[in-house]
Amino acid sequence: MHAYVHIVDDDCSFRKALERRLKLAGYRVGTYASARELLDQLPDDEEAGCILLDVRIPGMSGPELQRRLNELESTLPIVFLTGHADTAITVQAIKAGAEDFLTKPIASEQLIEAINRAVARHELVRDQRTRLDSLRALLAKLTPRERQVFDLIVCGRINKQIAHELGTTERTIKAHRHQVMEKMKVQSLAELVSIAERLGTRASGGAVKA
Amino acid sequence: MHAYVHIVDDDCSFRKALERRLKLAGYRVGTYASARELLDQLPDDEEAGCILLDVRIPGMSGPELQRRLNELESTLPIVFLTGHADTAITVQAIKAGAEDFLTKPIASEQLIEAINRAVARHELVRDQRTRLDSLRALLAKLTPRERQVFDLIVCGRINKQIAHELGTTERTIKAHRHQVMEKMKVQSLAELVSIAERLGTRASGGAVKA
């Protein structure tokens, strides 16, 4: 399956030329005349690909679109393409996670290399995201009470303490604990803590008493 | 305590002028005419500060020095200062972790802001580094055998399995396990797994049998 390159540029002839070049190179291509246009038909994150984005486009600017996509938790890497390089904008874009920042005119070879790097990275972050999402989905299926127990378990509390902190009995905690292990699909406390750590849902130690 | 700014620039008059400006602003300043000079009297990572680095300097270039410092695991943030901006170099520098990339001439206000951001970040990464280093130090004190047991514990193995995999008895593993908890200064398995996760010393699950 070939990667999908999304071109956002207001210069129609440039878009067309780039589209031809990339299709010849084996990519599938989507073209958008503005940031709005891309947002309206939001590309599928699941499909390996990247965004080729002009900095100065009418309406929403390139960096502004980048910000929006970050908010939307898009994983599609962005390769900026601009006519006039501006250091401050370049720095901002890269810090905000852009994969690359190229200046027009750009040699096909360089462009392809940048796109390939971006696509390769997308496959990594997309897979990573998928894994985290499935863990988050499991966590979301816990009832409120189970979630409380989960939090205390991964903080290292023993059943007795948890029961005391939640104002119930040890027996009840055992029941919840069982449900938690079941729903999170883990066999050991170690796995559970590992998940909590990766999801960042851990208040380290905390006070023993509420 | 004021932050320490390390200026690396081959232009002596520029160095002096910058030094005066920054000292007036309350910083302590170290000046270096070349990358070599800075490497020879390597600044203390412990002290809050940052590096102001020219891109084009005789001998080792700015980005090259940055690479060396990264290899040396320096935590001092780098703010690049250059006369002629080059997009490719800018992108590379930021990707390699530079805090900022500014062009000469630079307004004092902007420079100070960049330095303050860099110093603030340095305090964060330095503290983070310190915490990880103390954990690594604890881990390093484990004997080879204890380390093997540690690895299997945080993978979720129970004593019986560990004993079998290491070809010894459950009783022995209990002894090692006790030592591990003692040396790592933790009270619960959860804390131990959390440390392993943060140090990246975890082969997730793995086969039950060797």
Add this chain to the structure above:
DNA sequence: GCCGTTCTTGTCCCATGGTACAATATGAAA
């Protein structure tokens, strides 16, 4: 050879976790 570290092992006993087999209560949804 003596000493310290490491790795090893044992028994007894208790605390904690986990499971099987049940059962009650409450609130929301159908």
Add this chain to the structure above:
DNA sequence: TTTCATATTGTACCATGGGACAAGAACGGC
């Protein structure tokens, strides 16, 4: 009203973890 999910609790029983108390064997360094 009935039904379902949620939260609760009990009694056993067994598996696992962990401490107390002790001690032997191998190895390297002084």
